[in-house]
Amino acid sequence: MKKIMVTLCLVMVVLIAKTQKGPQEAFQNEVVESAVPLKHSLIKNSYSPFKAKLSSFMTKISLTSTFSEGENARADLSYVPNKDSNVLVGISVDQKIGSTGGQATPFTLAEGISAGTTVGFNFAYIHWKPKLSSVAFNNFNQSADAFAKRNNTDRRSVTYIDIRNNGTDEEKKLLPRLKNPVFFNLSVAFTKTSFSFATDSVTLEANDASYITPNINFSVGMLTSVTGYLALGYSYAGAYTAATDISFTSPFGTSGNFVNQTIAFGAPEKQTDNKISLQWSNMFGASSSIGIAPTFTVGLTSKTAALTLPVYFIKGMADGKPNGLQGGIQLGYLTATDNGSLIPFKDGFGVQLIIGVPFDVFTALK
């Protein structure tokens, strides 16, 4: 089995062809990143395709944290405030750490929030009112009566799944359509970034400035089946990008020597993007052996559109046992939308290999 998986991966590598060109590559990377399900466990961190967080409603209050040395540290606090357990509020703190960093300090009394820190607030609500109409329940009752009589079982313990799995065609026809929950999720995050740059080409005096940029995500999703989830979302992101680095050669005092220094010349430039995405995740096949998550994303500010289709079919292994889908391929098409015509398919199409990224239909619910 292991040899087959390795061979399959090698075949996928050979098949990889990235033909996308042009300045939309940065947008495509963002789209791919948001379309591919992220690595988050069921109970801990939960992210929708639109980077909005929908944490578990199972526990009243939960605190989780992760730390990846040299990358980032993150802590999440979630609280279910109501008796019905269908509302969840949360706060998160995430700090990017330098490549040599061994600890995270997101806040200090002297400087306040540290640069590279993101503070987020999340609100999630599950709308679920599954009570059947009188007619629908009467049909279920009739079906359950027949099922219990035929199987000589306790009528009161017969459920919908019992009839769906073991009922006759007549009994199944009477089964009602069940109402599934609808999920609403809103997250607002603020990130602090710091820049050092020069604006005077004579003195090259360094200016230090800090900026706080928002990131807003809103999504609405619903179960389409036990193994399917459909979500529509909107996201707004703001960021500052540093000016181009320029090398300057300056006299070094009165020594007659020169010193060379590279400085970002010019103030950082603010960039914003608005995106709307529609994603449907589902699993198919025996033992849910195939998972897909087609996503259509439109960049309103960047004037681009992307269609991605990750297909998971490679199962991961843990302790010698399969532990879910962990890899596959992602097909994608990216095009500009500002000139009224689409980029030729061969120019906008790309294939990527997915390795070690767990697929979960309910990423948006976790």
Next chain:
Amino acid sequence: MNLSIATTSIGGHLILYIIDDNGATILKLRNFDSGTVMLMPGHTYRFEWHVWGIGDADYGIQAIVDPDNPGFPPFNYSKQYTGAHRDMGGFFFTV
């Protein structure tokens, strides 16, 4: 007479309704919950519950009428689900 119900839900979501013969919900319980409702003799009620979850879950429902009544023997129900699930159950009863 009174109908007392206790529900448990681990890993999933549960809603339970007691509905009178006019279609009105006279009791609604969610997840870990309990409640008591008064029943009128000769009336038919609907006992209906729904569950869903995105992973393994364990549910329990315990219901009893006080004083004892042949129209509603004590109900002690439990079920475990493996993986994502959506299910429901229910029945009519007359005390």
